[in-house]
Amino acid sequence: MRFSRHRLPSGVLLLMLAPLVPAQTAQSTLERPKAKPVSANAGLVTQKDVVTVVGKVEESFKFVLGVPIAQKSTVRPANQPIDRKAVVAEFMRLRAAAAPAVRLKPRDAKYDPRRLSWKSAELEDLIRTGYLAPLGPIATKKTGTLTPAEFGDALGFFLARISEVTHQPLTRWTPYLQSPADQ
Numbered sequence: 166m167r168f169s170r171h172r173l174p175s176g177v178l179l180l181m182l183a184p185l186v187p188a189q190t191a192q193s194t195l196e197r198p199k200a201k202p203v204s205a206n207a208g209l210v211t212q213k214d215v216v217t218v219v220g221k222v223e224e225s226f227k228f229v230l231g232v233p234i235a236q237k238s239t240v241r242p243a244n245q246p247i248d249r250k251a252v253v254a255e256f257m258r259l260r261a262a263a264a265p266a267v268r269l270k271p272r273d274a275k276y277d278p279r280r281l282s283w284k285s286a287e288l289e290d291l292i293r294t295g296y297l298a299p300l301g302p303i304a305t306k307k308t309g310t311l312t313p314a315e316f317g318d319a320l321g322f323f324l325a326r327i328s329e330v331t332h333q334p335l336t337r338w339t340p341y342l343q344s345p346a347d348q
Contacts, residue, residue, distance in 0.1 A: 209246040230266040
């Protein structure tokens with residue numbers, strides 16, 4: 166593009182004039198978002214919260230992984246705090262739903278079972294296979310309930326592992342999958 170002394174390019178002119186354009190006013194045709202009601206147990210994750218979040222995860226499994234969700238959730242939408250045993254059961258159900266899309270079998274994670282604050286075969290299976298953090302709040306917390314941050318942390322850890330085992334990385338960009346001749 167050739168620049169002349171007297172003429173600005175159209176992109177520069179648009180950037181210079183952008184601050185002069187009036188912003189949208191409150192009287193526009195768009196509606197303001199309504200505030201969501203807060204439950205009485207604002208400090209703990211409720212069964213209703215888990216049902217909502219797991220429903221969105223199921224939708225993403227159907228869309229991204231292309232797998233149907235065969236088992237129905239046993240958690241009922243109530244405003245009572247959910248205990249971690251029910252969360253572990255939901256994670257087991259979601260892992261079973263994603264099983265047809267699994268492409269990788271990573272090594273088992275090492276953990277110290279003495280550090281767990283409660284014993285469960287499902288919990289130990291999720292930790293051993295890397296779907297839950299071995300020192301995360303679901304495994305080591307003394308109380309049975311979870312805060313939103315703790316539940317979000319566990320869900321993020323779980324979904325990161327799901328995405329890791331359901332998508333085969335390209336050998337070109339993944340050194341641990343390359344042969345020595347490719348490196």
